[in-house]
Amino acid sequence: MNKNMDELTYRPIGIIHTGFRDKKVAPIQGVFAKDAKGEVEVFPEYADGLRDIEVFSHVILIYHFHLSDGYSLISKPFLKDEQHGIFSIRHFKRPNPIGLSVVKLKEVRGNILEICEVDIIDGTPLLDIKPFVPQFDHRDNARSGWLNSLEYEGESGKHRSE
Numbered sequence: 647m648n649k650n651m652d653e654l655t656y657r658p659i660g661i662i663h664t665g666f667r668d669k670k671v672a673p674i675q676g677v678f679a680k681d682a683k684g685e686v687e688v689f690p691e692y693a694d695g696l697r698d699i700e701v702f703s704h705v706i707l708i709y710h711f712h713l714s715d716g717y718s719l720i721s722k723p724f725l726k727d728e729q730h731g732i733f734s735i736r737h738f739k740r741p742n743p744i745g746l747s748v749v750k751l752k753e754v755r756g757n758i759l760e761i762c763e764v765d766i767i768d769g770t771p772l773l774d775i776k777p778f779v780p781q782f783d784h785r786d787n788a789r790s791g792w793l794n795s796l797e798y799e800g801e802s803g804k805h806r807s808e
Contacts, residue, residue, distance in 0.1 A: 658771035704778035711743035
C-alpha cells in the first residue's frame, strides 16, 4: 500500500445541530422524518463555500459518526433481523465511521443552513456538503438488494421496497 494512504486526516468544516441526543431515538433515515429539523453550522472560515447553495432544494451532508464505538463487518440493519455485510447496510459501526444523509435545505442564514428530514445526532462533526442534483444522483433501474422485499413503516403508512 502507498505510504501516503496508511492514514488520512480530515478536519471538520462545521457541526450539525439537531434535537436527537441519542442514537436510539434518531430516525433511521431522513425520508422517514419529514418534520425532523436541524441546523448545519459551517465554521466561518468555510462560509464562502456556501455561495449559491440556497438555490438547491436538498444537500448531501457527509459527516463523522462521532458516537460510533468500533466496527463490525457483519451487522444487523435497523429494518431487518437478518445480518448482512457492513458494506451492504447503512449502519454506523463501520471501519471508517463516515455518514451520508440527504436533507432538505429550508433556508441559508450566513454560515447556518436550516434543514429538515434529518436523521443525524446532535453535535455531529460535518466533513463536507454537496448539492443533491436529481439529474446526477438518480439512476434508472437501480436495485435495492436485500431491501427489495422489505416492508417498512414510514410517515405516510406502510411501504414495500420494490
